[in-house]
Amino acid sequence: MNQTVLEGFSVEIDRGEVERLLGGSGAASGKQGERLEKAMVDGLAEAGRLIEPRGIYLTAAGKDLPGSTIFESLGRMAFCVCTIGPAIEERVSELSSLGDLLGAVILDSAGSAAAEAVARHMDDAIKALAAAEGLRTSCRASPGYGDWDVGEQRALFALVDGARIGVTLSPGGMMIPRKSISFAIHIDRNPARLRSAESCRNCDMDTCPYRTRDPGR
Amino acid sequence: MREHLKACMQAVLEGDGERAEELAKLTLERKLPLLEVIDGGFVAGIREVGRLWEEGALFLPELVMGAEAMKMAMGVLQPALEASGGKQEKAGHVVIGTIEGDIHDIGKTLVATMLSANGFGITDLGADVPAAKFVDEAEKRGAGCIAVSALLTTTMPGQKKVIEELRKRSLRGKVRVMVGGAPCSEKWAEDIGADGYAGDAVSAVALAKKFMA
Numbered sequence: 560m561n562q563t564v565l566e567g568f569s570v571e572i573d574r575g576e577v578e579r580l581l582g583g584s585g586a587a588s589g590k591q592g593e594r595l596e597k598a599m600v601d602g603l604a605e606a607g608r609l610i611e612p613r614g615i616y617l618t619a620a621g622k623d624l625p626g627s628t629i630f631e632s633l634g635r636m637a638f639c640v641c642t643i644g645p646a647i648e649e650r651v652s653e654l655s656s657l658g659d660l661l662g663a664v665i666l667d668s669a670g671s672a673a674a675e676a677v678a679r680h681m682d683d684a685i686k687a688l689a690a691a692e693g694l695r696t697s698c699r700a701s702p703g704y705g706d707w708d709v710g711e712q713r714a715l716f717a718l719v720d721g722a723r724i725g726v727t728l729s730p731g732g733m734m735i736p737r738k739s740i741s742f743a744i745h746i747d748r749n750p751a752r753l754r755s756a757e758s759c760r761n762c763d764m765d766t767c768p769y770r771t772r773d774p775g776r
Numbered sequence: 777m778r779e780h781l782k783a784c785m786q787a788v789l790e791g792d793g794e795r796a797e798e799l800a801k802l803t804l805e806r807k808l809p810l811l812e813v814i815d816g817g818f819v820a821g822i823r824e825v826g827r828l829w830e831e832g833a834l835f836l837p838e839l840v841m842g843a844e845a846m847k848m849a850m851g852v853l854q855p856a857l858e859a860s861g862g863k864q865e866k867a868g869h870v871v872i873g874t875i876e877g878d879i880h881d882i883g884k885t886l887v888a889t890m891l892s893a894n895g896f897g898i899t900d901l902g903a904d905v906p907a908a909k910f911v912d913e914a915e916k917r918g919a920g921c922i923a924v925s926a927l928l929t930t931t932m933p934g935q936k937k938v939i940e941e942l943r944k945r946s947l948r949g950k951v952r953v954m955v956g957g958a959p960c961s962e963k964w965a966e967d968i969g970a971d972g973y974a975g976d977a978v979s980a981v982a983l984a985k986k987f988m989a
Contacts, residue, residue: 583835591790595837655885658847661840667882668836709929731877732930 560623562720565684566613570676572606572669574599580668598661606647606669613724614641614681618688618746627714629707635746637685637696640721642739643673670738678740689746697750699742705753707743715741780808784817784849789824791841793848800852810857814850822846822893826978839977840886846893866897868988871913872923873901875934880927880957883977887923887956890977891984907937914942914951921987923980924970926957935960936968952987956980 577599616639621630630636647670654663682699689696703709712732719741721727726739734741745751780799787796796818803813825842828834834842870891874884881903888900899913910922922942926932935955942948952971955964965973971987974980 578835581836583832589790591792591838591841594791595841598837651882655882658844660844660885660889661837663882664836664840664886703929729877729879731928733878733928735879737879 560617560619562615562617564615564723565681566724568612568680570612570673570680572603572673572676574603576672576675577603577668580671581664598665602662602665602669606666606673609646609650610673611644611646612677612680613644614639614677615719615721615724616681616685617719619718623718625714625717627711630743633745633751637744637746638715638719639681639685640719640724640726640739640741641677641681642724642726642736643670643677644725645736648737674738674740678742682744685744694746694748695750697745697753699744700753701740701742712741777808781813781817784813785821785824788818788821788842788845791838791845793845796845796849797852800849803853804856810853810860814853818846818849819895826981829978843889843893867895867985868921869897869917869919870921870923870984871899871901871910871917871919873905873910874903874925875931876904876906877934878926878928878931879903883957884925887977887980890981894981896984907934907941910938911941911945911947915947919951921952921954921984923954923956926960929959932959932964935970939969954980954983
């Protein structure tokens with residue numbers, strides 16, 4: 560199966576998303592407000608310099624996911640792995656060990672927002688591919704979210720060669736680098752409604768800290 | 777003195793590390809009673825930071841700035857306190873780390889920082905820590921609490937191994953275990969026989985205080 564690698568593209572790190580991950584925009588004013596603002600601006604700029612967005616995907620039938628039953632009734636799927644690379648988490652560890660926890664938490668959240676932006680870029684590429692054939696795409700589903708058991712991450716990696724973009728699985732099934740996202744999308748005239756991280760719109764947990772700011776996307 | 781205590785509290789509350797350090801130095805210059813300044817000023821400040829965080833009035837970087845300010849003040853006062861033979865009553869000792877197979881670090885570090893800012897002695901083992909290592913360190917340090925973080929459903933069972941290891945060494949009665957991390961919950965803590973679950977750094981402090989009371 561042909562696997563498509565996308566790299567060398569840029570993504571914008573949404574400050575609002577970073578603030579959401581940090582729990583709000585803060586109330587500090589005066590000298591501390593200035594320090595905080597500088598830390599945010601510096602953190603976002605550093606994150607922008609450190610990320611290396613990459614993604615890989617392939618299209619296959621749902622039943623091609625080895626050992627999995629979750630998508631077997633679905634026809635054409637896209638399976639994708641994407642990442643921002645290891646540099647941000649290395650720098651976060653460095654800042655943390657230097658005692659700059661403020662810089663570390665901001666950069667870590669910026670990395671999470673960047674990883675989400677990379678996933679959206681890949682999602683858009685798959686949407687465009689589908690649209691060119693007159694088809695539509697479902698929302699994203701990721702192992703560990705909704706009905707998709709996180710244990711099936713290995714099945715997804717058996718299908719998609721994450722190593723080609725530098726993403727591997729630890730013995731415990733964790734993606735390395737950590738700021739990586741794997742997902743599946745159904746491609747069809749009438750795509751299935753997959754439960755996923757993007758299904759926040761249909762979820763009753765209004766106060767969930769992981770609720771996306773723009774659930775309708 | 778009252779004004780000084782208020783200023784110390786305010787410095788931590790505003791996350792102003794430089795000011796907190798300056799006030800700590802002033803405490804030494806003026807030969808003010810150290811324990812009183814620590815408890816009535818800086819500790820009162822970090823307690824207030826925790827309260828405001830719980831109310832949602834502060835966001836994460838502000839919580840971190842408060843803890844950092846506390847740390848900077850204590851960096852000045854602690855050596856002087858020890859040199860004077862005085863002793864701040866320690867809240868207890870906590871061994872903390874992220875369980876084996878899991879390399880998420882920052883949430884655990886934040887919990888460790890807040891515990892330290894609230895007067896707990898801390899042994900931070902880092903990430904990817906085998907269950908036996910938690911227990912080895914708790915035994916060595918005479919810790920009353922082990923805090924185990926897990927950010928993945930695949931690594932959560934490792935938290936149970938820490939409890940089993942404590943039982944194996946007949947230490948379960950002496951060492952309390954708290955669990956935390958995104959996939960964990962009160963129910964999970966109950967299911968594996970942990971003593972409690974903390975959803976964030978501030979509730980981890982409250983839980984540790986409850987354990988050590």
